Amino acid sequence: MKEKEKEVFRILEKDARTKPEQIAGMTGLPLAQVEKTIKKAEQERVILKYKTLINWEKLGEETVWALIEVRVSPQRDVGFDAVAERIYRFPQVRSMYLVSGTYDLSVVVTGKTMQEVAGFVAQKLAPLESIQGTVTHFLLKRYKEDGEILEGEEQTRRQPLIL
Amino acid sequence: MFVHPSSKSGVSRKRTSERVNRISPSGIRKFFDLISSMDGVISLGVGEPDFVTPWHIREAAIYSLEKGYTMYTSNLGLPELRQELSHYLTRRYQVTYKPDSELLVTTGVSEGLDLALRAIVDPGDEVIIPDPCYVAYSPCIVLAGGVPVPVSTTSDDGFCLQAGAVEAKITGRTRAILLGYPANPTGAVMPREELARLADVARDHDLLVISDEIYDRLVYGVEHTCVASLPGMKERTVLLSGFSKAYAMTGWRVGYAAAPQPILAAMTKIHQYTMLCSPIMAQKAALEALRAGEADVSAMLYDYNQRRQLMVKGFNNIGLTCFEPKGAFYAFPSIRSTGMTSEVFAETLLTEEKVAVVPGSVFGKSGEGHIRCCYATSTKDIEEALNKIARFVSHRRE
Known part of the structure; x- marks a missing residue:
């Protein structure tokens, strides 16, 4: 079942x-x-929400996306969770993950302009206690989102009748 | 000036052979032209997956081209592909074929079928086929010089060829039984016990079995039984299968035949003079499919199964009784309640509702009264088509 x-x-x-x-x-x-x-x-929040994947670029709507690598010193008892919560509560943060490797938190941030995103990083994110450093990557082109290829998706070109 | 003898009398000499003239042209041609001339047709008339070949398989073929694999292969096919096929058949059906003498890579089951028939049929030999069945069986038997002997199957017997009915048609000229399960057009899967009874008949009358198992991987909630895996059957079976349906590779033209050495050698003789080999890039792709394509097969099967249930339920709701297909990707509902022949039904449905289906009569006399609908189609199209068919049928019943 x-x-x-x-x-x-x-x-x-x-x-x-x-x-x-x-x-x-x-x-x-x-x-x-x-x-x-x-x-x-x-x-039971197994289904979190129903959302729609929209190709805003097609409508000329430009949102700036940035992937920010954040290095954090973990804190006694709470590890990364306390600082993570401080960060993910900002509405500018679209997604956030704790990752292995050379940095700790991977933060996806959106804004209307590069300045807005840069301002968020400089004023809100970087100054937080226990943050050792950040590296900001601005997203230049979106090829595939949530499993969907944005442009040039393949179509099946079948003959209309095949026995 | 040279004058051709027959043109002297004004009677133009027949240009095509008796053998070819005996095959009736596909009755579907006119229908095909009609569909091609129309816009916005939802077609349930296709016989192939709606998935594109998985990317890793395509990528393997691209890589092989970059590396310069553009030559003929061995007539039998790439040794590593035959080796992999041998492992695969052992793993899946516990039947082992020697890669160097019992396996042949073909350009799809279509070629394999032609080779098998030409290798075993003498003029006048009879070959028993289920009716309805895939459209190529009968013409290929005729081209090989044989006589097709259809044995009727119905939804009552699950469109499975019945051992008793087969036995009743056996004569001194019967050479082989040609099976195609899971079946196009009915979606029938032969249960192991029924297949075992047919195998008994084949053994009792010393007949060969040609088994087209191209849809073997597309079964839903039941097991496919490979004919060659039944006791004592490997030595009298020509197993035909390929990559088209399970891995969505129809356009690649690559399949295989597995048979006892003397039969496979005879088939290879014809193959080496007529085809030489299957395209090397397709063989490279097939190798990748066998080595790393299991997850793709499962994912596609999962989707087909949802659409299958949607379509079968839809037809039954409309009142077009639909036998539950346990394999392939076809539903074969009965349209008898409308009082129309399957051909009239299909043509009127196309012109009135722009939905294309295949009349069952194309697949043999016993296919009359049914239509073949392929559910390797998006759920959106299946639902829209079902709505249109429902409207069409209710108008007819008013």
Whole structure:
């Protein structure tokens, strides 16, 4: 049963607009059970939210994205978590990860202009206690987002009738 | 001036052979032209995956081109590919073929089928085929000089060839049984017990079995049984399969034949004079598919299964009774309740609703009363097509 429930989430992850009726058809589960599974997952925050992937660049809307490497000295008892929380609570932070390697936190920050992002790093992020240093990489071009290739996605070019 | 003898009399000499003239042209041509002339058609009439070949497989072929692999290979195919195929068949079906004498890389099952038939059929020999079945079986038998003997199957027997019905058609001229399971167009999968009964018939009457298992990896919730893996069958079976359906590699034209040495040698003789070898880049791609393509097969299967359930349920809801296909990527619903022939149904549906399906009659007499619908199509298109078919059918019933 667990596997079937996961199938419901996989379908929704691919397309959040798939209707419960369709999911029931695709999984062979009764409609009521699909609805119950989704509702429960929403309540338990297994489903965090339903979002839409938009290619804003196509609309001429330019958002500046930056990937910031942050080196942090871990603190007694709380490790990286306390400083991480100080950082991720800023709304400018879109995503954030603790990573292995030459730095500790990988922070994705967005802003309207480079100055805005730079200002955030200089005034909010870098001065935080226990931060040893930051390296800011501005994003120049987006090729693939969340598994979707933004331009030149392949199409199947099948003959209309093949026996 | 040279005058051709027949043109003297004004009667133009026939330019094509009797053998070819005996094959009826594909009844679907006219239909194909009609679809091609229309815009916005949703086609459930295709017979191939809607996935592009996985990138790592394409990348392996590109790399091989960069490295200069542009020559012929051994007639039998790349040794490393045959070695890998041998391991694969042992792993999957516990049947072992020698890479240097029992395996041949072909340009798809299409070539393998032609080779197998030409290698074993003498003029007038009969070959038993299930009806309905893939469109090429009958013409290929005729081209090889043989006589196709269709044995009817229906949804009542799960479109599985019944041992008793086969036995009733056996004559002194019967040479082989040609099987194609999981089946195009029905999606039927032959359960092991039923296959074992057919194997008994083959052994009792000393018949060969040509088994087209191109859809072997596309089964849902059931196991595919490889004919050659049944006791005593390897020595009388020509196993045909390939990469087209499981790895979404239809355009590469690469498959394989596995058979006992004398038969494989006979097939290789024809292959070396007519095809030489499968394209080397396709063979390189096939090697990558075998070595690292399992995850891709599973992922595609997972998607097909969702669409399969969606389509079968959809047809049953519309009232077009649909046998549950356990393999391949086709649904084969009955359209008898509409009172139309499958050909009229398909043509009217196309012109009125712009949905293309394949009339079941194309696949044999017993296919009449059904349409073949491919669910290797996006869920969006499947749903839209089902809505249109529902509207079409309800108009007919008013």
